[in-house]
């Protein structure tokens with residue numbers, strides 16, 4: 021009897037200790053797997069519990085804040101099943117809730133920064149602008165267990181480590197590009213990628229809307245561009261295009277996620293789809309065949325014909341009217357079929373046309389051979405000497421060096437998809453570089469940011485595109501956001517490993533690089 025009693029006391033003691041330990045388990049907010057890595061994290065060692073009593077409160081009086089709160093609720097409710105509601109309040113809400121509010125006191129946060137204060141009683145997010153709150157809710161999502169990203173209900177508990185995160189981006193332009201010209205991608209595919217970009221705090225999305233193989237945006241004054249020019253793609257598939265209504269829908273979808281669309285019409289080269297649609301755009305007045313191969317540099321607008329400029333003006337006018345963002349991208353790359361003495365005045369004239377329609381110009385680095393207008397940005401992809409010319413003219417540079425940042429470069433020689441003309445870009449190589457020190461002549465103050473382009477010659481479906489985009493895009497997001505001195509591959513690869521579970525839960529078909537210690541067994 022005595023022995024039994026002693027055993028009982030002993031086992032209860034052990035149980036109490038174990039339980040106690042789980043309940044007050046020390047947390048460390050600074051070791052959470054947030055990508056991009058936040059600027060500053062001060063941990064306080066406790067937990068906030070998300071329960072069925074928790075709601076999301078937003079400062080009253082702003083439809084925009086309500087929408088951000090709802091975005092968070094929509095992301096957390098499916099997996100947690102907690103039925104978080106979004107409510108407005110004039111004061112700080114009662115304990116147990118999440119609160120999103122604007123405050124103009126903290127100017128260091130800038131237009132996109134946020135401060136997130138988590139205690140055992142509340143989650144408080146403040147920012148000077150809605151964009152900061154939107155980025156902050158991505159951090160909240162990433163502080164919850166990876167399974168929170170599942171579409172189906174999962175078992176809790178849903179704890180968030182406590183402490184304070186202050187966070188803001190290094191570069192104002194953090195982007196990705198999708199080539200919808202070589203292979204067409206549906207509106208749904210594009211929206212899906214926009215949500216994935218938002219999770220990593222990217223804010224610019226460049227759509228490569230025309231090339232030799234296809235014209236993908238409806239232009240009402242030149243309907244054959246899509247009727248004929250949009251009718252095929254690499255490999256001879258059926259192609260496709262966005263109506264203006266669909267494009268406007270994409271723009272709005274991106275805007276609701278604080279992402280700006282940058283539309284590109286590539287010229288004077290990469291233009292066969294347009295030349296095949298309108299004979300008058302050709303110097304000899306004859307339309308070439310549609311093109312479904314993957315060669316580059318063989319087509320050119322007829323720079324000496326006035327109709328060419330009427331055509332461009334119409335396209336730019338319609339596109340500018342549909343695009344609230346500040347930039348129109350005019351391409352300008354690989355114009356091997358245009359003489360340099362024609363190329364330079366052409367680019368000069370087209371810049372003026374874009375400006376006349378109220379937009380700023382972006383173009384591939386070759387445009388620096390012309391005279392860049394104030395505010396024109398050169399996108400460095402191949403030739404450092406071109407980017408250097410842009411800098412010498414006082415222009416800013418957008419960093420997309422193919423050898424580091426091209427999402428269509430193969431990971432290694434065994435990769436199924438992708439090209440390798442700029443080399444192989446394994447996940448570590450994609451991460452381990454700094455835009456501000458890559459080329460000696462391009463300094464941090466010359467750089468607007470970073471963009472990772474996916475060219476689609478070798479990929480024609482969402483899973484194929486995702487295989488090249490992920491996980492490298494996460495690294496580019498971190499390069500754009502996190503100060504260089506806080507970036508480190510050994511630390512990053514551990515956080516990335518955790519995001520394997522998240523990507524799996526989001527059904528992203530990522531490349532499982534051997535360099536990353538993935539832990540994806542319990543994501544689904």
Ligand code: TNX
Nearest residue numbers: 316353354384401428439475
């Ligand atoms: C070069 S990058 C191109 C594209 C190709 C890409 C393939 C650039 C401005 N031009 O037309 O799709 O290489 O990697």
